[in-house]
Amino acid sequence: MMKILLVGSTGMLGTACSRILGEDHAIVAPPSKELDMTRWDVVIETLDRVGPDIVINCAGYTDMEGCERDETLVRKINIEGPRNLAQGCARFECRLLHLSSDCVFDGRKETPQPYFEDDPPNPLSAYGKSKLDSEIAVKENVPAYIIVRSGWVYDLTSRGFLRNVIRQALESPGSVIQVPALEMGAPTWSYRLALQIRELVRSDSHGTYHATAEGCCTRLEYAQAVLDTLGLKAVLEERPPGNFTPPIELPVNRILENRRLKKQGIHVMADWKEDLEIFLNAYGEALMQDIRAEGRGGIAA
Template identity: 35%
Template sequence: MKILITGTSGRLGGALKRCYESRHEILAPSHAELDLARPDGLETVLDDLEFDVLINCAGMVHPDACERDPLSAMQVNAESPAQLAGCCQHRGVRMIHISTDYVFDSVEASPLDEAALAQPINAYGRSKLAGEQAVMAASSKALVARVSWLFGGHLPSFPEQMIKTALSGHEVAAIADKWSVPTSVDDVAHWLEHLVTQCPKASGILHVCNSGQATWHEYAETTLSLAHELGVIPDLPMVQRQALDGFAGFIAKRARYTVMSNARLAGWMGQAPRTWQEALRESLARGA
């Protein structure tokens, strides 16, 4: 297939490109070539490109940057994706739009399915929810894939930060009362390829994440214990517990519980996604 992927300098887009390029023809316009901060120019750029499916991984993804500049966040995360979806609809092409668990802020302690009420509490989440709605309004075939706490790929993420801190000998600390699902970009690449090639009817919202759930504290402990087992860190440090309330490092408010249920994804895949711990072990072993 000819797959157009945006955001390939980023974590997820880069992983999709690397995973697919041996089996598919990949078009990967750069940020400068297809700038989502300029919605008006997008149609002209797409007019010159031939593709069977568009996967939009580009976005303004840092909650604090979105909080500082909510108008740009709306433009990049909602208005431009809507333009891309409109072009795809016009050409009869499917669009996969990547979204986030940050559309939620739940007090529930059980995994949220696709019908659960989205109530974002920061500018990032509001812009991503507006993007989901605009994409689905513009394109009847669009699939909105919500992902969470991505690890893997060519850029360092939470596990690498924890390992780096442990190796530096500094205290390792992580928030112990905020829950989501760590998810492997390689697994996301595998699931999306299956959905693109085998499931033409998959549309609407889909939660695309590994199985299980964790707090950042549990995620840090598991990362360090696997890293220790793999010989990446010589000693296993204690991870100090931090609380979300009063945490000084954030500008944007962070949701406490955004764990997504992947039951619908399991239905499309014909089996339950593996746990985040299994995926993390494989990812760390590859880098060890």
């Protein structure tokens, strides 16, 4: 049994990691008000007190519009915080697993060609740039690191694309729902990603890994699968990404290949559509009830 310090434990992936890894390991998951990773003194005091075998960093600033507006804030949370964790882990000789993003790539590969771990990154957005800088900060400051890139992650508490498709279909049955054209990726269930992180923690893994669901789809195919599984009715219409607000440049091709996981024999990711159906069959009714209780809102890209 290992002792794991989990940073960002109340978020979507952090919650899943706490549940999955807590079955086999001792989890220490202080709230952000107690472990402010942007403060070096707090990081060092926490590491000294907890004495973890590994730190898992699920924390981060993911508001893409906010990243464009406030460079100081995104740098503090997405770069300085991971750097502090990395330097602290190096001092106390423990491992660091850091979550990154598919947005470190420019997405200009022709679809459906995937991105591999050793493809050169070239982020387009402020968010993507901050995640790439966080990877660099980790690599430069702690020898025992694992970087996990993923994307299109969803769960019962997610506030992104999946939830907003359901919301609009519930509010106006049979109406037109506009979804971004061109984008391709792999919807990834946080539960499955947490299972993959558990395998990485168990192993002697080191370096950068891709971990998304198997297969790929367009946003329209993703939305249609959600509607079909839940029995909801709507007309889906693709619109150019530039027609959405804010006009943030995002990668069109967000397909990642989990090559290193497969090569090492520790790959547990499943087909995106199969996992989506399992998730919606188990939690779809609760998700729809929650959305109905929230009131009205628009769809986010």
